[in-house]
Amino acid sequence: xxxEATNVSKAFGNFxxxxxxxxxxxxxxxxxxxxxxxxxxxxxxxxxxxxxTPTAGRIVFAGQDVTRASPEAHARAGIGRxxxxxxxxxxxxxxxxxxxxxxxxxxxxxxxxxxARRIVELTGLRADxxxxxxxxxxxKRLEIARVLAAExxxxxxxxxxxxxxxxxxxxxxxLVRRIHEMGVTIVIVEHIMEVIMTxxxxxxxxxxxxxxxxGTPEEVVKEEAVIEAYLGRRHRRQDGNG
Amino acid sequence: xxxxxxxxxxxxxxxxxxxxxxxxxxxxxxRDIGVTFLxxxxxxxxxxxxxxxAGQVSVGHSMFFGLGAYAPLLLYNLWGWPPxxxxxxxxxxxxxxxxxxxxxxxxxxxxxxxxxxxxxxxLIRISAGTWDLVGAAIGLQGPATARGWWDLTFxxxxxxxxxxxxxxxxxxxxxxxxEGRRFGYYLRAIKTSERAARSxxxxxxxTKMKALALSAAFTSVAGSLYVVKTGFIDPxxxxxxxxxxQMVIVAALGGAGTLFGPLVGALILVPLQTATNTWFGxxxxxxxxxxxxxxxxxxxxFEPGGLFDLWHRLAPRLWKRGHAA
Numbered sequence: 001x002x003x004e005a006t007n008v009s010k011a012f013g014n015f016x017x018x019x020x021x022x023x024x025x026x027x028x029x030x031x032x033x034x035x036x037x038x039x040x041x042x043x044x045x046x047x048x049x050x051x052x053t054p055t056a057g058r059i060v061f062a063g064q065d066v067t068r069a070s071p072e073a074h075a076r077a078g079i080g081r082x083x084x085x086x087x088x089x090x091x092x093x094x095x096x097x098x099x100x101x102x103x104x105x106x107x108x109x110x111x112x113x114x115x116a117r118r119i120v121e122l123t124g125l126r127a128d129x130x131x132x133x134x135x136x137x138x139x140k141r142l143e144i145a146r147v148l149a150a151e152x153x154x155x156x157x158x159x160x161x162x163x164x165x166x167x168x169x170x171x172x173x174x175l176v177r178r179i180h181e182m183g184v185t186i187v188i189v190e191h192i193m194e195v196i197m198t199x200x201x202x203x204x205x206x207x208x209x210x211x212x213x214x215g216t217p218e219e220v221v222k223e224e225a226v227i228e229a230y231l232g233r234r235h236r237r238q239d240g241n242g
Numbered sequence: 243x244x245x246x247x248x249x250x251x252x253x254x255x256x257x258x259x260x261x262x263x264x265x266x267x268x269x270x271x272x273r274d275i276g277v278t279f280l281x282x283x284x285x286x287x288x289x290x291x292x293x294x295x296a297g298q299v300s301v302g303h304s305m306f307f308g309l310g311a312y313a314p315l316l317l318y319n320l321w322g323w324p325p326x327x328x329x330x331x332x333x334x335x336x337x338x339x340x341x342x343x344x345x346x347x348x349x350x351x352x353x354x355x356x357x358x359x360x361x362x363x364x365l366i367r368i369s370a371g372t373w374d375l376v377g378a379a380i381g382l383q384g385p386a387t388a389r390g391w392w393d394l395t396f397x398x399x400x401x402x403x404x405x406x407x408x409x410x411x412x413x414x415x416x417x418x419x420x421e422g423r424r425f426g427y428y429l430r431a432i433k434t435s436e437r438a439a440r441s442x443x444x445x446x447x448x449t450k451m452k453a454l455a456l457s458a459a460f461t462s463v464a465g466s467l468y469v470v471k472t473g474f475i476d477p478x479x480x481x482x483x484x485x486x487x488q489m490v491i492v493a494a495l496g497g498a499g500t501l502f503g504p505l506v507g508a509l510i511l512v513p514l515q516t517a518t519n520t521w522f523g524x525x526x527x528x529x530x531x532x533x534x535x536x537x538x539x540x541x542x543x544f545e546p547g548g549l550f551d552l553w554h555r556l557a558p559r560l561w562k563r564g565h566a567a
């Protein structure tokens with residue numbers, strides 16, 4: 001077991017954003033988290049990435065309790081994450097952005113540059129391009145590259161494929177597959193069902209802070225509670241027609 | 243940079259110009275401007291490490307400058323030690339203070355950090371003004387006549403000029419070395435997004451602490467150099483808010499977070515200050531505030547990246563236009 005989050009809750013005052021969520025991730029899996037906006041996916045994600053400390057529960061990663069560890073300790077342990085709104089280092093070029101990630105395992109600048117070059121090539125970015133000149137798809141790709149340069153065991157992708165054109169989406173799915181083939185375990189939060197159905201083998205559905213369903217993508221899309229809370233009746237009609 | 247003016251050639255030309263300046267303009271007035279320019283450039287370059295590269299805008303850096311200025315004269319007044327012996331003592335005090343204030347204040351960010359640094363600097367200024375050991379409101383005086391070279395009291399401006407130039411050279415060399423290494427990358431990453439930097443394993447608080455300690459050490463040296471030159475310090479000229487504001491403005495005017503930005507800023511601001519002082523004399527003392535305020539408004543409105551950034555954008559276009567004509 002690579003990651004085990006047990007009974008994780010997060011409250012903001014009286015509001016319970018995540019209520020006793022469980023997640024177990026085996027080495028080499030791709031898991032999807034879906035649910036309506038405000039369901040608690042991102043808060044749960046932030047708990048797993050160390051950005052938010054859970055109010056209750058326990059998170060164990062690679063045998064190490066990381067429940068109250070800092071984001072940088074999570075990164076050192078091997079958890080990498082992207083952000084829903086890309087947070088690239090605007091004043092730096094693409095390669096310099098990626099080098100910041102590479103420095104985690106390669107403190108020497110020459111080694112970090114070599115590592116960053118390999119990753120930039122893999123992700124199809126232009127090394128010398130200023131980060132501020134990239135559009136949203138480029139920024140999302142750069143975030144993935146930056147995390148990959150830190151050589152994570154587990155990658156948390158927070159809507160990294162949202163807002164892409166169909167062609168960009170196909171390329172992004174291919175990139176995630178390539179990263180997975182490199183041995184990186186992936187947890188992905190996504191609204192685009194095509195991504196979930198194509199990439200994941202197991203899905204957790206969040207609603208109002210609770211995990212309301214889990215299973216294979218084919219199983220969960222048929223569950224009444226999921227259709228009611230997230231997919232909507234239109235999906236049921238399409239499913240019936242198909 | 244244009245094709246002919248490579249970075250290496252530009253640095254060589256700048257070094258040559260600074261080395262030859264006192265020879266080319268030998269008058270005491272020009273040499274005094276040169277020394278003032280170097281002091282402003284050293285202070286702003288020291289501030290630049292934490293304020294420019296890491297984006298932690300301290301408006302209370304006078305606390306480190308003041309400690310560096312008071313330390314040599316305090317040791318001289320207490321035990322007759324030469325002021326040069328107080329320089330390491332000032333560095334120790336400044337680094338100690340940086341660590342003491344860095345631990346609580348680096349939990350704050352943005353304006354809150356700036357406000358906290360102003361508060362600490364003002365607290366120290368007011369305390370120094372009432373503490374007899376450091377001369378209270380009157381301040382401290384250095385040796386009136388030199389007992390030997392070690393008192394660093396010279397009639398000519400030349401030894402000060404070249405001494406200050408050497409310190410500036412060392413500071414710029416260290417900053418350039420930081421720029422290309424992991425520490426420099428981490429500082430720039432923290433400046434843009436501390437959240438993203440931490441998610442990539444950057445130990446943000448430790449990195450900021452190191453930057454503040456290094457910045458404090460060199461700001462303290464600037465304070466020591468100031469007092470070695472003037473032979474006198476009081477709470478306002480050591481810990482006053484104008485001392486801090488000048489560092490911020492010099493760096494921001496030239497380009498905060500760039501190696502030579504503070505030099506460019508000092509090159510413009512010091513002659514400008516000298517001109518206003520010459521034209522208006524003591525009656526124009528409030529003019530400094532107006533000048534600083536005006537510059538802050540202009541930088542914030544038109545060139546947040548400073549003049550160095552503007553040059554980087556314009557130089558290639560000017561070169562192309564020159565060659566097309």
